[in-house]
Amino acid sequence: MVKELIKSLLGEKNTARVRRLKSSLSAARAAWYSSGAPAADITRDSLNVRQLISVHMLEKALAVSNMKYLSAVKYPELISNIARLLDMGLPPDDYTVAVSAAIIRSALATLPGHEDEKSQLGALVSRHNIPAQDYRGGAEVVPSAEILSHANFDFNAFVSSRHSVRKFRDKVIPGPVIREIVRDALYCPSACNRQPFRVYYSEDRGKIAEIIKLGADGFVAPGVHDCLIVTCDRALFSPAELDDQEYVNGGIFLGYLVMSIHAHGLGSCLFQCLRSGFAKQALIRHVFGISESEVIVCCVGIGELEDEVNVACAQRRLTETVAVSLDS
Numbered sequence: 271m272v273k274e275l276i277k278s279l280l281g282e283k284n285t286a287r288v289r290r291l292k293s294s295l296s297a298a299r300a301a302w303y304s305s306g307a308p309a310a311d312i313t314r315d316s317l318n319v320r321q322l323i324s325v326h327m328l329e330k331a332l333a334v335s336n337m338k339y340l341s342a343v344k345y346p347e348l349i350s351n352i353a354r355l356l357d358m359g360l361p362p363d364d365y366t367v368a369v370s371a372a373i374i375r376s377a378l379a380t381l382p383g384h385e386d387e388k389s390q391l392g393a394l395v396s397r398h399n400i401p402a403q404d405y406r407g408g409a410e411v412v413p414s415a416e417i418l419s420h421a422n423f424d425f426n427a428f429v430s431s432r433h434s435v436r437k438f439r440d441k442v443i444p445g446p447v448i449r450e451i452v453r454d455a456l457y458c459p460s461a462c463n464r465q466p467f468r469v470y471y472s473e474d475r476g477k478i479a480e481i482i483k484l485g486a487d488g489f490v491a492p493g494v495h496d497c498l499i500v501t502c503d504r505a506l507f508s509p510a511e512l513d514d515q516e517y518v519n520g521g522i523f524l525g526y527l528v529m530s531i532h533a534h535g536l537g538s539c540l541f542q543c544l545r546s547g548f549a550k551q552a553l554i555r556h557v558f559g560i561s562e563s564e565v566i567v568c569c570v571g572i573g574e575l576e577d578e579v580n581v582a583c584a585q586r587r588l589t590e591t592v593a594v595s596l597d598s
């Protein structure tokens with residue numbers, strides 16, 4: 271029925287075109303995710319993403335106890351990918367290296383046998399001093415009571431008390447506070463837990479002024495004295511993945527970031543950073559030494575609140591016009 275409906279909506283010719291597109295996309299995906307060993311000339315970035323996705327699939331399989339998947343995984347390949355990443359210059363405490371070792375170790379621990387792979391991994395970890403023990407990997411059982419005990423607060427009051435603030439005290443937020451804010455925002459969901467975000471900050475007023483000048487396309491009030499640049503790294507997405515993943519993931523992170531800023535007792539305001547402004551993005555990357563593969567998702571004004579804060583009312587739409595029931 272769905273196929274018929276699609277045909278009637280798109281017409282015969284377009285349906286065939288969509289079918290061709292879908293099959294070439296899935297072929298690209300299959301080639302990229304293929305369980306065969308990565309090509310000899312694979313780049314470090316590609317191997318990095320591939321490894322992150324593979325070990326994330328392992329974690330998901332562990333979380334749903336999918337023993338069929340867990341038994342079919344080619345562990346020697348995943349272990350040798352860690353060695354290749356080290357050979358390619360990643361340090362032993364690199365996230366992909368250490369988290370892969372932790373996850374593969376957890377997966378192997380659930381399987382009988384696999385002694386060769388277990389000792390191969392153990393040897394690699396100790397030879398390179400990979401801090402796998404400091405990384406949480408695998409799956410765990412969390413009592414729902416524990417989860418719910420933290421969910422029991424007035425979320426509506428929390429979210430509705432955040433406002434875009436456009437005039438702050440004339441202060442720069444110290445680096446340790448920014449890092450705490452980022453630590454908490456990192457708990458946002460991201461595709462295959464890749465966490466492709468970066469937040470650039472400075473305590474140097476000259477640099478901050480430059481960020482504000484270059485980074486914001488939107489309305490920036492003169493009362494903003496500190497600003498962050500939020501980026502998302504395209505290198506952490508495979509070519510076979512849908513485009514715009516960087517903005518979906520970056521946008522989710524941005525939402526958590528403003529909430530984290532609010533939870534830390536500070537104010538924030540997002541500044542429009544137009545996607546179309548590629549030249550401007552290139553300029554920001556150049557000035558601040560940000561890598562070519564990162565897109566600038568947004569700039570975020572941040573600061574201490576004054577005693578009285580003048581904010582726009584920013585009336586929300588009626589819930590019924592946003593939450594639309596499909597049942598009536």
Ligand SMILES: Cc1cc2nc3c(=O)[nH]c(=O)nc-3n(C[C@H](O)[C@H](O)[C@H](O)COP(=O)(O)O)c2cc1C
Nearest residue numbers: 432433434436487488489490539540541542543584
């Ligand atoms: C992507 C994005 C870009 C924004 N750009 C600007 C901007 O350039 N200048 C500004 O003053 N506010 C900007 N805002 C803030 C919105 O105006 C604000 O979130 C909205 O009016 C709701 O108000 P509230 O944040 O106070 O609840 C932006 C918000 C988003 C999500």
